[in-house]
Amino acid sequence: MSAERYNRQLILKGFGEEAQQQLLKAKVLVIGAGGLGCPALQYLAAAGIGHIGIVDDDTISLSNLHRQILFTTADIGKLKVEVAAKRLQEMNTQIGIIRHPIRLQQNNILDIISRYDYILDGTDNFESRYLINDACALLNKPLIFAAVAGFEGQLAIFNVPDHLTPSTNYRDLFPIPPDKGEIPNCAENGVIGVLPGIIGSMAAAEIIKLVAKIGQPLTNKILNYNLLTQEQYTINISNGSDYTLPRTVDEFLNMEYQDTSEGPQGYVEIDASELVKLQQTESTILIDVRERHEVPLLDKQIYTQVPMSEFSAFLSKEFYQKHVVLICQHGIRSVAAAEALQEKYGAAKKIYSLKGGIVKWRDHFLRS
């Protein structure tokens, strides 16, 4: 260990040599090298966490750069795990960085997380979050949960008992995942870059506290952070009884984590050229399911606005058109809307969702 590298925390009262040795021995897995994962990785590596694993199967894109601060413009198109590992290794040559350029799934997650002592969930979707939660609960791995939405963040530590409460997990807060489209994600709703920077750094701080056994980590607590007001509101978590957690590997492997809608999908995903054709077809309604504040604004003469937040009211009404085309920013919420309409009308109407949404076909929408 280089005493000089860690000098400022070695001389810190309440930290010192012993805490530093704990960091060097620790094995931390960061899942998602995105807005939360990047700052967390930087501080964990700089602080001297001895073994850091990074899981991500995604490549870097231009719209990542405002918040994923390990990456540069020249990195666009490269694997996040590769670039992150290289930067972190250059920053701290004394630690081990392990690359996992894969997507965690039921059949590989237990093997990977079993190699680590602490798991940080910095993913961006509920499917992964429930998968990670259940796997960590099964293997009794301390899980640091970090998430953002809009201008707010959430941070919690699961699977670590304290003197008041046996360990809790995410399902003690939210027993089952929200429906698709119920909660917009960052790609759908946007996020200010510094917010995951703050929450990701806080997550790294919690890991350092847990490893070094200092302070009061957010064990069995969830912190709600608001960037606009700088207010924090911490809530104590207790054990719920209205959910099932897989208790064995077999039970875990038999859980359903993918989208739960079953049977053949009755709606059709279309591209922009098919959209143009449908536009010229008689008895067609084009519905924009984005919220009213979202841009770009589309011509309301052509696109009927029915935001997802008002969609259930819309479902209770009737309309005459036979062809229904649903459009949103990225083609995620429009699928949820298509499923809801499909359930109501079955074969009585033809339902379409624009795949990739307005962002993918931006040129088409800007032209028309």
Add this chain to the structure above:
Amino acid sequence: MIASSQIKNKNIQMEIEIISFGQIAEFIEHQKIDISGITDTETFKQYIENQFPALKGMKYKLALNKNIVQENTAIKNPATIAIMPPFSGG
């Protein structure tokens, strides 16, 4: 005189401070409500879902005085109830 009688009234009524987060804060503002009929978290839930129907279809968790509500719990004056949705973004 007027001020002191108002204070007395407040003491008699049930006052609940409501805090909400994320998407839910977009339609339920930070507010205090004076409703003497709400004596437990289950009746609060019915009240708030009636006041804000958009909440009905959403996943959320209540916290009474900073403790997650796992079963119907009596509300004692004064109380703060937080309404928290799940976040998934990263």
